[in-house]
Amino acid sequence: MNIREIEIVVLDQKEELEKMKTQEFCHRPQEDLINMNSNLAQIVIGVRRSGKSTLCFNALQKAGVSYAYVNFDDEKLASLTLDDMDTVLDVLYRVFGDFSHLFLDEIQNIEGWHLFANRMLRKRIHLIITGSNSKLLSGELASHLTGRHHQIELFPFSFADYCAYNRIATNPLTTKNRGLLAGAFDRYTKQGGFPELLVEPDAKSYIDSLLHSIITQDIQKRFNIRYTDTLLMLVNHLLNQAPALIVKDTLQKIFGFKSHHTVGNYLSYLKQTYLISTISKYSGKSRQRTRNELYYPIDVAFMNNRQDAFSGENLGWRLETIVYLELRRRAKSVSQDIYYYDEGTSQADFIVCDGNRSLEVYQVTYSMEKEKTRKREIKGAVAGAKGTNCRKVFILTDHETETIEDDGYTIEVLPVWEWLLRQ
Secondary structure (H helix, E strand, O other): OOHHHHHHHHHHHHHHHHHHHOOOOOHHHHHOOOOOOOOOOOEEEEOOOOOOOHHHHHHHHHHHHOOOEEEOOOOHHHHHHHHHHHHHHHHHHHHHHHOOOOEEEEEEHHOOHHHHHHHHHOOOOOEOOOOHHHHHHHHHHHHHOOOOEEEEOOOOOHHHHHHHHHOOOOOOOHHHHHHHHHHHHHHHHOOOOOHHOOOOOHHHHHHHHHHHHHHHHOOOOOOOHOOOOHHHHHHHHHHHHHOOEOOOOOOOOOOOOOOHHHHHHHHHHHHHHHOOEEEEEEOOOHHHHOOEEEEOOOOHHHHHHHOOOOOOOOOHHHHHHHHHHHHHHHHHHHEEEEEEEOOOOOEEEEEEEEEEEEEEEEEEOOOOHHHHHHHHHHHHHHHHHHOOOOOOOEEEOOOOOOEEEEEEEEEEEEEEHHOOEEE
16 A cells, blocks of 8 residues: 555544544443553553453553554454555554554454564554454464553453443432333343344344354454355354354264364464453363353354354343343453362352352352242252352352351352452
8 A cells, every 4th residue: 555545544444533523432440450560562452342442442542641643453454564654654653643652453364473573662662553353463462562562352352341432320229220220131131232233123134234244254264264155154053052062073074074173273363353252161181171162252242143053042141141241341450260060960050269269159040939940049059159169159140139057158149240349
């Protein structure tokens, strides 16, 4: 591309940026994790359309710093290479004037981007970077920006974000507010947390388009996938079954993959692009953890707002997925780990650990009104607590609240929405 072509794109993007300054956006807690004064590159990664750009924009506006911006996820910039980056930098100075901070959106689209980033850091320019591919970013960060980056992982809206966006009061928990919050949570469990879905009337078209972009832009092009139809069928199968155990033998037979290696590669691509997230079995044996992974979608919108969705009405699975994603948000900020517990006859959905010390045990179920379900969930919670030597035990449901004493353990039962708002 020549300098004039690049300048036109950057000017168009600046115009969009100026329009954003007239709008009001939901502020999210992760904004405070971006350190504008740091000499380390501030890197925000996560699934497409989870709000990474808006998060960085809010943080930059709040800091009041001078910055330039370019979004590489623009089809007009698709032919750019590392050799073009000096021209891009020239254009940015022409369009934005002098700046102290440089906001590079979806930078992973430029092969060798880390070399340019390193040069900017040496020039003492503060970098704010976003990307939608965890392996690509993490791999290059580890080998080329070691010690010179701070990584922030962003998921779609949490329930607290959803309430903030919709201006729903989360405190105090009066009778009125509890009813409003329970109603909002019902909508959240069906709608999901992608920010644009809150204003998009055609949810299925939106999610289908997002899924298509992830598969074609983030997987097919970057990993040279030949059989995209097979990949799409695999994705739909996994999202219809989620949450579920990954069994490579079964997947290999269903989709006719030649080897476990191919299945493993495809699953890796889905994790790297944040379509799915996995959790290991609680065990002291590394082999057990790597062989018995459960997977979850990165947002419940993928469970029902798709053309080939079949699992969307199972509210128990949806609640479990929402709890898992919230635990991941919380665990990431304090470097904790999440596992599931399975002793054969009893299972606990989640064990939160700090190193080899278990902190919390969670069971998730839509309701414990049926005696059979009640006994199963209590048995699993107590088994998880005993098996991991943990005293803090929860059962999260759609609407029930109580305290249960069983086998020397105190189990707190409360609605998922109420737990989600506890910080």
